[in-house]
Amino acid sequence: MFNLWQIDRKVKELPQITIKGKLTSDKAKEVLGDSNDVLVKDIYTGNKSVKIQAIGIDGLIDSDVIDNYVLRPFTNIALNKTEKDLYEMCKNGVIYHISQKEIKDINEAVENILQGNTVVFFDHLEKAVSFDAKNLPARSITEPENESVLKGAKDAFIESIRVNTGLVRKKLKTPMLRLESFTVGKEAVTKLNIVYIEGVTDEDLLNKVREKIKNIDMNDLISAGKFEICMKDYKYSLFPQLLFTERVEKFCANICDGKVGVLIDGLPIAYLLPGVFSTYFQAPEDYSQNYVLSSGIRLLRYICFIITLVLPALYIAITMFHHEMMPTDLAISIIESKEGVPFDTAVEIVIMLVAFELLLEASLRLPKTIGSTISIIGGLIVGEAAVNAKFISPAVVVIIAFTGITGFVIPNQEMSNALRVCRIFLVICASLAGMFGISFGLLFILYYLCSIEVLGVPYMVPFVANGGKNMLKDTIIRLPRDLFGGKDD
Amino acid sequence: MIKRIYFFIYLVIFIVFLSWSEKIIPTRNEISELQLSRVAGFDVEEPSKKVQFSLVVDSEKEKSKNASSDQNSNSGKKENVITVTSDTFAMCLQGLQGYREKTFTTGHIKNILIGENAAKNGLVEEFDFAARNYDLRFDTNVYVTKDTSAKDFLITGTKEVSSLNAGIENLSTTLRGASAPGDYKVVDILKMLTSEQKSGLIPAVELVKEEEEKKEWRIENSEEKGESVRMEVAGYGIIKDAKLISFFSEEELHGYNTVNENYINLMLTLKNGEEKVGIDISDIKVKKNFVFSKDKLEEVKLEIELVGDITEVSDGKNLLKEGLSFYEQKTSEMVTNYVLDAVKKSQETDVDFLKIKQSFRMQHPYRYEKMKDDFEKEFSTLPVTVDVQTTINKTYGMFSVVEE
């Protein structure tokens, strides 16, 4: 990602490709080179003064459609016609294809060919027509892998942007749904669609999204991370600012709430902007369960958020600075359990946190068949043997285990990852100054969260900057729809 | 931006290493280095007038030979008392630090015992230390040890009683169980010492030998053969001008509890020759009326209403017809005597533990403001009349006939 392999090598940066030249098939063939998947077909007219060629990329075009509905009609009408006549007939619908477009220049022609369209060049006229008959390789629509729900649609996005837009259109049959197309990337020209509902989505937000996309200046845009970096205002922030989803239902629901959706060709996920703090604590099944249960679970998530962030630091603060906070019996029990342990509490906590992170990373990399073995071995080694060997005290194991479990309750993995880093920061603060250090650290984190804005929207909305309204509507608890008071803000 | 990140990383490393220094944050103490104590004792050594500070700590455990490391090996746990003598209590606490490689903390002290001599010398020094010590809680229970010093009380207690900590912690429960919610905290003593009169009460405790009949009951336990001492609540000590002056007798204690409506239940035994009747007073209502004559306070009337039940009649007879009024009257007389004893004690010592002055101030604040100084002088000679009315509810038992 950082192109470290390019250090000490002279690698030229690819300039923006702008093709100059006539709009002819020869020029197109010259630009595309000798690639063996570039298909070129002469259309025979019986007239040597007429030169019409169709160019497409094998593997991207639907050959059947092109053969039967483009080339064959040409063949039927082409005999003894001039190029100009054929061009007019093509433009006026003799060739039966709903998606045909007049090409203005060679740039556009090459771009269309690379996107999977078939372009018919009228060389002497220096004109061309593009026919959209793609048959892009794509997998079928499957269930989402990371966002499964009990009740709800189970279709997920795939890599093909057109299929994805089709899925959205299937769910949102409103005439106010708008899709705006953009292309980004110098090398890998990637198509991007922003999706919104006119009248619902804020115009300022839309303009900011458009501006951000237009300002993307990258060679390629294939990975999700690169897109996120380009769209974030606070690029170096630990906290996620874009919400992504695999589920079409969730995407459509958020569009209806006024968010702007972004679909990227080649990625099986969709982005929702802006991604504010409270959205990372919402899970898909919240809206399919009873509101009381959902509210309880939401509240539990927020409590777990605080626990996972603060618990190890709190333990350090209490055992190293504020011993009076602990009940006497518990304090005596901990003193007894710490007998013979050579490390300070702070060092124990850091060791255990690192061990926990190692276990997590190892389990991610391993194949599923032996992943569970690592968990058992890790638990046994860390849990039992280390305690028996007086390497760490049992209380610390409990604290870290509980911290880990509460960390996984947060639905969004990116937020959970951010909290892992903040947790270590708070552990350092607590080991320096106890409760004061924890307060300082938390204040710092909170201040930082309040300073973040995502496309002009404060990150901590609706807790802040909302006039005190709707703070609890769909955040810490989930109220029933009829108590929402109509349209969501 | 990269430079800022590098600068930030260096700064964090610098702060982490620098702040581990004791000079910046000296309050870091590992919990395993702590020695916790739940009971503390304050004494004054005679004749040097040096102070003594005692702490009850758990001694080294005696692990049984067969105990595995994860079994709870409390079997050998003992308590011992560490006493430090110095000029001030703060010096005593300072002197303890590092003793046996431990840091002594007062943050877990739940009970404070003050020796009788120390209390007689004055309570100001002890509670000044307690108030300035940020670790010591304000809701720590306070007791004065009757007839002994706090140190001796604690030492005897650790030898004779199975768990001194538990025993002392149970005293406040015992106080409530003895129908007198009277556990005093440090804050209550501070309030007393900062008031104008610097007077009030302080709960007293004593060690009672099993064979001594100091109470209305005697307890023997076949299991605890070696243990002949138990901790008992001994009423209250009377504080005046921040010094302990005397203790309540049994009768005065009953009178005090009655007037202040402290009792949850007051158990009385009335004897009429061979016959014994037990009465359980469950409801006490007291009214304090002040009688004036030409703007001068003439007397104080205490009107007490008691409501009780018969708990036991030794010959099982039905008291409803003749006996009831007799026993009601007898109860009234008994309680009247108790109250009069308490009133007499209050006037003798000039300590308003019956809250007569306080009630006067609450009921007649303007008169009180006008006659404040005179009232203080006249209080000790003010006539106090007591009128007790007893009503007994439950009158029949298993062995008496219920008449329709």
Add this chain to the structure above:
Amino acid sequence: MEITKGKISIRQAYIIVILALTAPSLRVIPNYVARIAKEAGWETPFLVIIPGVILVYVINSLFQKHQEDSLYEVFMSVFGKTITKIIFLVYGIWIVFLCSMYLRMFGERFVGTLLFNANMRALLGLMMIFVGIAVLKKFETLGRLSEILLLFFIILFTTVTLAILPQIHLENLYPVTYYDTLPVLKSVLPVFSLFSYITPLMILGDKISHKDKLKTYGKRALYVLAAFFLMLILSTVGLFGYSVSQQFIFPYYFVLNSVSLFGNVERLESLFISTWLASDFTIVLFFLFMAKQTAQKLLPIKKQIFYVIPLCIVIYVLAVMVFRNVSQVEQFASNILYYINIGLFALIPLIALIVGKVRKVV
């Protein structure tokens, strides 16, 4: 309320004031009120509403025709340039002094209760660095932060009060007679002097939108503060009595000492006090914002870093050097500070309103 870029709403502004006043009121009110008004101290919050509402109405009237302006522009239109500059110079100096005093009190409180014998200069330096960085950022961040922190404070404070409620002795709070009238009125002064900080808040008036709702939110803030003060007094004087409360510099610490949740969770004062770091941070940052704004109005330099660094250094030096110990701070606060606050932040706006009405500029 719609979000206005670069500004905070009047609601957020008053929330900042409430949060900022939590820190000094915890220290001042129980101690001072117990000393002066004794058992009748609980009446003080009710009485402070009267001058408070008057002050809110005065400020509202001043800004009727100056919805987008700050206090500087209002005074300019009333008093003219020279007098306004003099007033703002005095304001600036006094605000810097208040900021250093609150910074010092923060240090004293933490060193006295949580971090015994810690190096106070390091603590103050750390706070000053954090505040200095924060003041260079947007003012909206402080508004948002305050909204969240106030929620936490309300929950925390309510929990403490509910836990303390069974231990409150009513005999510590009465009898109240007409003899207590004058002491209660005297005890209103320090409480009102804290509330008068809504005046210097309007120095930042050009960063505050929705000033048409100033009266509504001003009164709400006053009621919230009055309720807070009442709970504070009930907790301290009700629990300890006035004779004990007046002896302590920080009596609420000892109230927290007595809090016990469900009989098991005790000694939570460290937790609560460390939370009040947020209030100390808010009040120091709040005053620093005002000082920066005042400096910007008085001096022609535009780049804010040239104000902020010298201000931070001056405040730190004053905090470390002016007072020798916490008792001096207390004496200064009780003998001088409250009267100057009332003079500068209550009387001057009143005079401005009268002059403005006469000149028909407000």
